[in-house]
Structures are given as structure tokens and as C-alpha cells.
Amino acid sequence: MDAQNQSLKDLQHIKQMMERSTRFISLSGLSGISAGVCALTGAWFAYSKLSLYNHEHTLFYNKDHGRYIFKDSMSLLINDLLLIASLTFIAAFITAFLFTYLRSKKNGTPLWGTTTFRLFWNTIIPLVAGGLFLLRSIDLEQYGLIAPGCLIFYGLALVNASKYTLGEVRYLGYGQIFIGIINLWMIGYGLYFWAAGFGVLHIVYGLLMWLKYEREASTQPPTISE
Amino acid sequence: MNPIENLNKTFDSRVRLGIMSTLMVNDQINFNDLKQLINVTDGNLASHIKALEENGYIKVNKGFIGKKTNTTYTVTKVGKKAFEQHLAALEKIIKGMK
Numbered sequence: 189m190d191a192q193n194q195s196l197k198d199l200q201h202i203k204q205m206m207e208r209s210t211r212f213i214s215l216s217g218l219s220g221i222s223a224g225v226c227a228l229t230g231a232w233f234a235y236s237k238l239s240l241y242n243h244e245h246t247l248f249y250n251k252d253h254g255r256y257i258f259k260d261s262m263s264l265l266i267n268d269l270l271l272i273a274s275l276t277f278i279a280a281f282i283t284a285f286l287f288t289y290l291r292s293k294k295n296g297t298p299l300w301g302t303t304t305f306r307l308f309w310n311t312i313i314p315l316v317a318g319g320l321f322l323l324r325s326i327d328l329e330q331y332g333l334i335a336p337g338c339l340i341f342y343g344l345a346l347v348n349a350s351k352y353t354l355g356e357v358r359y360l361g362y363g364q365i366f367i368g369i370i371n372l373w374m375i376g377y378g379l380y381f382w383a384a385g386f387g388v389l390h391i392v393y394g395l396l397m398w399l400k401y402e403r404e405a406s407t408q409p410p411t412i413s414e
Numbered sequence: 415m416n417p418i419e420n421l422n423k424t425f426d427s428r429v430r431l432g433i434m435s436t437l438m439v440n441d442q443i444n445f446n447d448l449k450q451l452i453n454v455t456d457g458n459l460a461s462h463i464k465a466l467e468e469n470g471y472i473k474v475n476k477g478f479i480g481k482k483t484n485t486t487y488t489v490t491k492v493g494k495k496a497f498e499q500h501l502a503a504l505e506k507i508i509k510g511m512k
Contacts, residue, residue: 298447
């Protein structure tokens with residue numbers, strides 16, 4: 189039935205245009221994989237730093253705080269860990285950006301448009317709030333909250349972002365929040381949870397998305413005749 | 415009555431469907447964004463926009479960003495209603511398939 193098939197195609201076209209004009213669809217699965225690999229590498233560096241410091245049991249009694257701390261070596265450790273975290277974030281961001289840039293070039297959608305701006309803005313709000321929360325946690329020496337805080341706020345940012353990009357991002361967000369919340373009751377194992385969330389979950393998500401949308405060459409949007 | 419008669423002839427073209435779909439879910443959109451989304455030439459897009467404008471379905475707002483012209487489009491109430499009726503007609507035809 190020609191009229192019916194034509195109507196079905198028209199409706200699909202309408203749906204596709206509505207999605208393309210409101211969502212940032214160039215997000216590449218490879219971006220997820222690369223971010224995950226960066227996270228695991230960063231976690232590995234952090235792990236080796238931590239195990240190194242654990243051997244130097246130089247405890248000092250700090251009168252201000254009324255408890256024993258690893259004086260000097262502790263603040264050095266924190267500096268090192270912050271440096272590793274920053275480098276990991278930068279590497280993850282750059283590689284993730286690169287793959288998404290390549291995909292947007294391939295399927296001919298502009299990288300910087302209204303949809304990108306909307307996605308960016310809605311992701312950054314939970315991230316900045318979370319970042320401030322974490323900085324304050326470091327100030328207050330609540331180091332155990334850093335890993336779960338990262339995971340939970342990042343997860344919330346993803347759930348919020350999913351309305352403005354591929355809807356599947358929502359499930360990645362749920363996963364991060366879930367891991368972060370479990371971590372809240374297993375303080376001290378933060379690095380493992382951090383690696384599971386930012387490393388493993390990203391890679392699994394990226395792989396699934398790549399298989400779903402990018403493996404076949406059919407990612408080209410249909411060109412419209414007439 | 416044959417549901418095909420309920421289809422709006424103005425929305426016969428893919429380009430016009432594209433323009434209307436985009437405007438239904440965005441408050442406003444400018445010419446360049448529309449061009450990239452629909453993937454057509456300037457002239458082609460302009461002629462379809464004109465047809466929709468003449469039907470009173472979309473509104474053209476001419477503005478400036480600095481010295482550059484920035485023309486944006488919004489859907490009118492009439493356009494919204496016409497498009498919704500067109501969608502309903504499409505759905506009816508598909509349901510008749512079963």
C-alpha cells in the first residue's frame with residue numbers, strides 16, 4: 189500500500205527531524221571508550237601512588253585537628269592525586285572531544301550549534317555544583333566523600349544531559365549514581381568504585397553505543413531530495 | 415471519507431515537513447541552522463520557506479547580529495494546527511493498514 193508506506197516514512201522523517209533539531213546526536217561511542225581508558229589509566233597511577241605512600245608510616249599528631257595524620261607526606265599525596273585527577277580529566281576530555289568531532293564531520297552535523305550549547309549548559313550545572321562540593325570536602329578533609337561525590341554528581345549530570353543528546357546516556361547516568369551510592373557505605377574503597385564507574389561503565393557504554401549506531405556505515409543521514 | 419484527503423497538500427514535500435517538524439519543537443530557528451539540519455541548498459530552502467510563509471504557517475523575523483543579518487523563523491498558531499491535523503491524518507492512514 190503506497191499511501192500507507194509513504195505516510196509511515198513521512199512520520200519517521202518528522203520524528204527524525206524533531207530529534208535532530210533538539211538533540212546533540214554526534215556523541216560517539218568511541219568517546220565513551222576513550223574516556224574510560226583514560227580513567228582506568230589514571231586510577232592505576234593513583235593506585236600506585238597510594239600504595240607507595242602507605243609504606244611510609246610517618247604519623248604526626250596534629251594538635252589543631254586532634255588526631256594523627258600523615259603530615260607532609262599526606263599533603264604531598266593529595267597534591268599528586270589532584271594532579272593525576274586533572275591530567276586524567278584533561279586527557280579524557282580531549283580524546284572524547286576528538287571522536288565526537290570526527291563523528292560530527294562524518295555525518296555532516298555541525299558540532300557547535302544550538303543543540304550543543306543546550307547540552308553543554310545542562311551538563312555543566314550539576315558538574316560545577318558537584319565540583320564545589322568536592323573542593324569543600326577536601327578542605328574539610330572528608331576524603332572518603334570524593335569518589336562517591338564524583339560518581340553521584342557526574343551521574344546526575346548525565347541524567348540531565350540525556351534529554352539533550354542520545355537518550356541512552358540516561359542509563360550510563362543511573363549506573364554512575366548507583367555505584368556512587370554503594371560507595372557511600374564502603375568509604376575507603378573509593379578508587380575501586382571510581383575505576384568501576386568512570387572506567388568500566390564508560391567503556392561498556394561506549395562499546396554498546398558504537399555497536400548500535402556506528403559500526404555500520406549507515407550513520408549517514410538520508411539526504412533529502414526535492 | 416478517504417483519510418488521504420485529510421492530508422495537507424502544503425506538506426507534500428520532505429523539505430517542508432522538515433521545516434515544520436523542526437519549528438514544532440524549537441521556539442525559533444535561523445536560516446543557517448535550518449539549512450544544515452535539512453541538508454538542502456539555499457535557494458531550495460528559501461522557496462519552501464516562502465511557500466510556508468504564504469500559507470501563514472510560519473513567521474519570518476528579520477534581525478541583525480552585529481552587521482550580519484540573522485533571519486529566524488517561528489511557527490504560527492495556524493501552522494501548528496495545520497501540522498497537527500496533518501500528523502493525525504498520517505496516523506489514521508497507517509492505522510488503516512492493519
